[in-house]
Amino acid sequence: MARQSIHNRRAGRGATGGGASWISYSDMMAALLLIFVLILTYSLYQYFTMLETKTAELEEQQALLLAQQTLLDDRETELKDLQLSLSAKQTELDEANAALLTREQLLAALQAQLKEKEAALASATVKLEEQQQALASATVKLEEQQQALALQAARIDDLVGVRTNIIRDLSSSLSAADLKATVDPNNGSIVLDSAVFFETGKSDIKEEGKRLLDRFIPVYLNVLLSDQYADYLGEIIIEGHTDSTGTYDNNLKLSQQRALQVALYVLNMPGLSRQQVALLQQILTATGRSWADLKYDQNGQEDPEASRRVEFKFSLRDSDMIEEMQRILQENDLGDTQP
Numbered sequence: 001m002a003r004q005s006i007h008n009r010r011a012g013r014g015a016t017g018g019g020a021s022w023i024s025y026s027d028m029m030a031a032l033l034l035i036f037v038l039i040l041t042y043s044l045y046q047y048f049t050m051l052e053t054k055t056a057e058l059e060e061q062q063a064l065l066l067a068q069q070t071l072l073d074d075r076e077t078e079l080k081d082l083q084l085s086l087s088a089k090q091t092e093l094d095e096a097n098a099a100l101l102t103r104e105q106l107l108a109a110l111q112a113q114l115k116e117k118e119a120a121l122a123s124a125t126v127k128l129e130e131q132q133q134a135l136a137s138a139t140v141k142l143e144e145q146q147q148a149l150a151l152q153a154a155r156i157d158d159l160v161g162v163r164t165n166i167i168r169d170l171s172s173s174l175s176a177a178d179l180k181a182t183v184d185p186n187n188g189s190i191v192l193d194s195a196v197f198f199e200t201g202k203s204d205i206k207e208e209g210k211r212l213l214d215r216f217i218p219v220y221l222n223v224l225l226s227d228q229y230a231d232y233l234g235e236i237i238i239e240g241h242t243d244s245t246g247t248y249d250n251n252l253k254l255s256q257q258r259a260l261q262v263a264l265y266v267l268n269m270p271g272l273s274r275q276q277v278a279l280l281q282q283i284l285t286a287t288g289r290s291w292a293d294l295k296y297d298q299n300g301q302e303d304p305e306a307s308r309r310v311e312f313k314f315s316l317r318d319s320d321m322i323e324e325m326q327r328i329l330q331e332n333d334l335g336d337t338q339p
Contacts, residue, residue, distance in 0.1 A: 162232045163188060163316060169223045177219045187313065192216070194258070194308035203257035205265055217266050224314055225276050234317040237285045238263050241311065243304035244291045256288030262310055
């Protein structure tokens with residue numbers, strides 16, 4: 001119908017000039033409208049085609065984005081794991097750094113101790129060298145002392161032998177002269193009864209005592225002042241002793257006076273030569289001991305008769321040294337026998 005209507009219109013326009021123009025204009029407008037519709041249809045088609053394409057692309061992008069989001073989530077999870085691991089590693093690193101710092105401090109302390117020990121070792125080495133030098137010097141000195149000791153030991157042996165010989169000769173000479181005087185086998189001292197020489201409380205020598213001295217002294221001095229022993233003789237001591245009756249001071253004076261009287265009597269004996277007198281003046285000593293050296297009986301009681309006495313003693317030159325060295329040797333011998 002539309003086509004017919006159009007055709008009729010075209011026929012009518014053809015019938016008249018004005019009508020023909022109108023039909024041409026209508027056709028043109030219809031054509032334009034058709035073109036517009038076609039263009040619009042094509043545009044809509046292109047739009048929807050593009051929309052579908054874009055939608056597909058968008059969906060693809062969304063899918064890709066979702067995949068990327070999933071990958072991102074996985075990466076975030078991995079990143080968190082890595083961060084946790086990194087945190088743990090950082091903790092371990094901090095602990096290791098702390099341990100390293102502690103070890104460094106310990107090492108520094110050990111190095112300081114080592115330096116101190118090295119310094120102490122160096123000091124000890126110097127001290128050891130000094131001690132070695134001192135030891136070498138002491139060794140030389142010890143060798144010198146040993147040589148001197150050997151000489152002294154020989155001297156001691158000689159002097160000890162001399163003392164023994166003097167004691168032996170005194171004993172035999174007194175026995176041969178029929179003098180009842182006992183010679184101490186250890187030191188050679190001879191004890192004479194004070195009652196023979198003095199009255200109680202007196203210091204003057206009785207005649208009986210003088211007669212005893214006249215017999216005793218020549219025998220005694222002939223041994224001690226002989227050429228064999230004179231060079232070794234250091235001192236002759238006359239000691240006076242009392243008992244404990246009375247004060248110590250009075251007894252000291254009495255004992256000294258008695259010893260002095262005996263010594264003076266000996267020095268003035270007519271039978272002595274000038275040489276003997278001169279030697280006695282150098283070596284004769286008189287001393288009083290009061291009751292400082294009492295004698296006791298078997299019951300531990302004082303024996304007054306034995307305490308009142310006159311003792312003749314002698315010492316050899318270097319006798320103090322001899323006694324000291326004998327004591328040291330005895331101590332060493334005792335020390336050697338101890339476990």
